[in-house]
Amino acid sequence: MPPESPCRVVTVIQARTGSTRLPNKIMRPLLAKPALVRLVERVQQARLSGVIVVATTTDPADEAIVELCRAENFLCFRGHPTDLLDRHYQAARLLRADAVVKIPSDCILIDPYIIDRVIGTYRANPHLYDYLSNLHPETYPDGNDVEIMSFSALEIAWYEASRDFEREHTTPFLWENPGRFRIGNLTWETGLNYSVSHRWVLDYEEDYRLIKTIFETLYPRDPCFSLKDILALVAAQPELLAINAQHHGVNWYRHHLAELRTISPVETRLVGEKAG
Numbered sequence: 630m631p632p633e634s635p636c637r638v639v640t641v642i643q644a645r646t647g648s649t650r651l652p653n654k655i656m657r658p659l660l661a662k663p664a665l666v667r668l669v670e671r672v673q674q675a676r677l678s679g680v681i682v683v684a685t686t687t688d689p690a691d692e693a694i695v696e697l698c699r700a701e702n703f704l705c706f707r708g709h710p711t712d713l714l715d716r717h718y719q720a721a722r723l724l725r726a727d728a729v730v731k732i733p734s735d736c737i738l739i740d741p742y743i744i745d746r747v748i749g750t751y752r753a754n755p756h757l758y759d760y761l762s763n764l765h766p767e768t769y770p771d772g773n774d775v776e777i778m779s780f781s782a783l784e785i786a787w788y789e790a791s792r793d794f795e796r797e798h799t800t801p802f803l804w805e806n807p808g809r810f811r812i813g814n815l816t817w818e819t820g821l822n823y824s825v826s827h828r829w830v831l832d833y834e835e836d837y838r839l840i841k842t843i844f845e846t847l848y849p850r851d852p853c854f855s856l857k858d859i860l861a862l863v864a865a866q867p868e869l870l871a872i873n874a875q876h877h878g879v880n881w882y883r884h885h886l887a888e889l890r891t892i893s894p895v896e897t898r899l900v901g902e903k904a905g
Contacts, residue, residue, distance in 0.1 A: 636752050638679030638777075639726035640672060640744075641717050643799075644734035645710070646690050654831050655734050656693065659844045664831060665694070667844065668737045669703055674853055675744035677752070678730065684720045686710040713799045718787040721780055728752070729783050731776040731799055735831040737840050739773050740856040747775040747815055759810040760803045768817040770827035771877075773856065776800055782810055827863070827870065828877050835873035842869060 644665055646653050655665040665683070672678050682704040685694040691707070698705035706723065708716030721729040730748060732739065743763065751761045762776040763769055782803055786795070790802035803810050817823075829840055846862060847854040863869045 636755070637725060637727040638677060638730060638748060638752075639721050639724045639728070640678045640681045640730040640732060641684045641720055642669060642672065642681065642732050642734055643713055643716065644683050644685050644691075644694055645688070646693060647686075647688065647710075648832075650832055651834060651837065654837065656697075657831070657837055657841075659737070659841060660848055663697060664737050664840075665697065665734055666701055668732075668734060668739070669701070670852075671737075671739055671741055672732060672744065674741035675748070676741075677745045677748040678741075679748075680704065680724055680726075682706050682720055682724060683734075684708060684716050686716070712796045714783075714787055714790055714796045714802075717799050718783055721783060726780045729778055729780055731774075731778075733774055736772045736774050736829075737831050738829045738843060738859060739775070741853070742855060743769060743773050744775050748777055750813075750815060751777045754813075757811060758813045760800065761813040761815070762800075762804070763815045763817075765804050765812070765814045766816070766822075767824040768822045770823040770829065770856065770860075771825070772829040778803060825877055827860075828873055829859070833873065833876050835876060839869060839872040842872070 642665075644655050646656065648654050655668075656663045658664075659667045669681065669683065672681055683694065683698050684706045685691045686709065687707050688710050695705050695707065697703075706716075706720040708719050717729060717731060728748075728751065730744075732744070747761060747763055751758050758779075759782040760776070760778040762774075764774055764776065778800065786800070786802040790796055795802045804812055828836070829843065830836055831840055843859055843862060847858055851858070
């Protein structure tokens with residue numbers, strides 16, 4: 630593999646308190662610390678995550694996130710409440726990013742190794758990718774979402790993306806235009822696809838129960854527990870996967886299948902979502 634290119638990486642963790650399905654979810658406790666803190670800790674364990682910034686909103690309710698970041702000595706940026714593309718762009722521009730990593734705040738159990746694998750592949754192949762992720766198609770267990778893009782590609786999206794879902798979800802303009810951008814994807818090295826059968830995304834009460842159980846079981850043994858450790862736990866205790874089974878495969882794609890050219894209906898469940 631060729632040497633990694635010089636590249637200022639900025640990892641943006643998007644966070645807000647106003648989730649409609651599970652309000653204030655990122656402040657839910659995991660061993661006496663808010664879930665957001667536990668996520669940032671895991672991102673910090675990655676060697677290549679660069680400058681890490683929590684990007685929250687200008688909504689007064691999110692002052693709590695600013696205060697938390699101040700107390701934990703996390704870098705924090707405040708931006709548009711609903712235009713996530715603008716929030717990522719403005720934070721990346723302020724921090725002089727060459728490459729921007731997007732990690733959602735609901736991926737509490739994300740594996741630092743996977744973060745490094747995506748960023749490392751991007752940096753080692755600077756002329757191959759404008760956008761690289763492990764999501765198109767997704768194969769890792771849901772909740773290990775890593776996307777990296779050049780700042781110049783993000784800037785083009787910021788200027789040109791006009792549809793609401795393109796602004797809300799930050800990156801669709803890029804991966805929906807493979808003719809304009811050099812798009813890459815990393816699949817799980819095992820050759821398996823657990824994206825719709827294993828879910829540790831914090832979006833519903835059942836998700837929190839599962840994540841809390843996993844965290845309280847594994848963290849005391851090893852604060853740097855990995856995807857392999859989580860899989861070993863749920864293999865030994867298969868009843869854990871049943872906790873949030875009704876939400877397996879549920880994601881935002883289901884609302885925009887008529888508009889998304891590169892997403893198939895098999896990549897999302899159309900039913901099974903609880904109101905919230």
